[in-house]
Amino acid sequence: MKTPPSSFHPLPVPDGPDGRARRVGVEIEFTGLSERAAALCLSQVLGGTVEEEDAHAFLLRGSRLGDLGVELDIRHVHPHRPDHPLPWLRPHARWLGVALRPFVPRELVTGPLDPRALPELDAVIAPLRQAGAGGRGASALGSLGLHFNIVPATLEAATVLAVLRAFLLLEARLRTQCLTSPAARWHAPPPYPAVYTARVLSPDYRPDLRELCDDYVRSNPTRHRALDLLPLFLHLFPERVVPRISGKAKPRAVLHYRLPVAHVGAPGWSLAPDWNRWVEVEQLAADPERLAAALCDGSA
Structure with a gap:
């Protein structure tokens, strides 16, 4: 059965600072x-x-x-x-x-x-x-990707950090919900390193945008993350990022959400559930009190 249009949830911050969607x-x-x-x-x-x-x-x-x-x-x-x-x-x-x-x-x-x-x-x-x-998600030969490239609400450090923190708090549950086969789990980008996750989720972590970039690239010099911020940081600070990474990455002012879960060959498959999971990340990021409470108790 086709997913009805109303099942695509809106972004909690629908417009950018210029007032455009x-x-x-x-x-x-x-x-x-x-x-x-x-x-x-x-x-x-x-x-x-x-x-x-x-x-x-x-x-x-x-x-x-x-x-x-x-x-x-x-x-x-x-x-x-x-x-x-x-x-x-x-x-x-x-x-x-x-x-x-x-x-x-x-x-x-x-x-x-x-x-x-x-x-x-x-x-x-x-x-x-x-x-x-x-195609049904992943096979022994590789994964079939579904990627969303979302323009951030702003390019300020506080906005990017809030989204990253919300994603880290929800990542384990998101992986359980969307990686429903052994092949999908095998081909999925690995989670962020535990040491990096602990640093970012510390309530005392208050980087500016350059520090956020440097910390990210130091721990994640790869595009193989479910929330891949290399395109964003390449766009913002190419001189800081290019010498420290290898492999294919394009500068883009987006949050790159990468999933190995495209099921075009499955009748009734829809983009909506995975889009809505992303919206859940943004909803947490856009709620400062809820996000602060989640940082204190370590769960969302």
């Missing part, structure tokens, strides 16, 4: 359906014009949800992009993608959306599945 970008991975076929399916549902970026990446321009992308989720098969890791492979990108398609998921990537548009995004999952898209 906060935005969220969504990434959904799936298997089975080709990148081209998925983009054409989306155009039939949402309108817009399909453009080919390369043999394994397609753009849907001007849809009702703005511009969307569908691509094979591996950099090696996109020869014209500046972050291609092995330039000598560029001439072979088309055939490499064909060979990897049975093993590498496709990814649907939205632009920044008003959260009120999430029900319409949710509604495209059934047509994709009917067209041949599949």
Whole structure:
């Protein structure tokens, strides 16, 4: 049964400091359906014009949800992009993608959306599945990601710290609720280190934004966290972060919530439960008295 639109809970702080609605970008991975076929399916549902970026990446321009992308989720098969890791492979990108398609998921990537548009995004999952898209969270070969990239209410240290603290207090329960299979638990980003968690949850921890960045990167020089703050700190302080990390990370002024739980192939699957779990984090972060009490007793 399809999840009704009303099941998407609103953010407790819906607008940014400029008075405009906060935005969220969504990434959904799936298997089975080709990148081209998925983009054409989306155009039939949402309108817009399909453009080919390369043999394994397609753009849907001007849809009702703005511009969307569908691509094979591996950099090696996109020869014209500046972050291609092995330039000598560029001439072979088309055939490499064909060979990897049975093993590498496709990814649907939205632009920044008003959260009120999430029900319409949710509604495209059934047509994709009917067209041949599949996937049920995770398998022995890897996970299928569902990622939310949420614009913070503000970029002030107090706001970012409150969200991080709320997430740390709720993380164990969130993992239990959303990682419901052994494969999902295996592929999930590991929890934050215990020493770092204890430091951040100490009521005496009052960093400014640079100190918060330095402490985070020192303990988490990786994007493999369920709440990945590297994109945010790369955006704010590239000179402090770039020399201290390795691997793929893009600067973005967002809170990157990473889950290995996309189930496009499961009838009735919805984005709503995982979105609402994120909203629960923000609700705690936006309630200073409740958050302070949780810090004192160690639970939320």
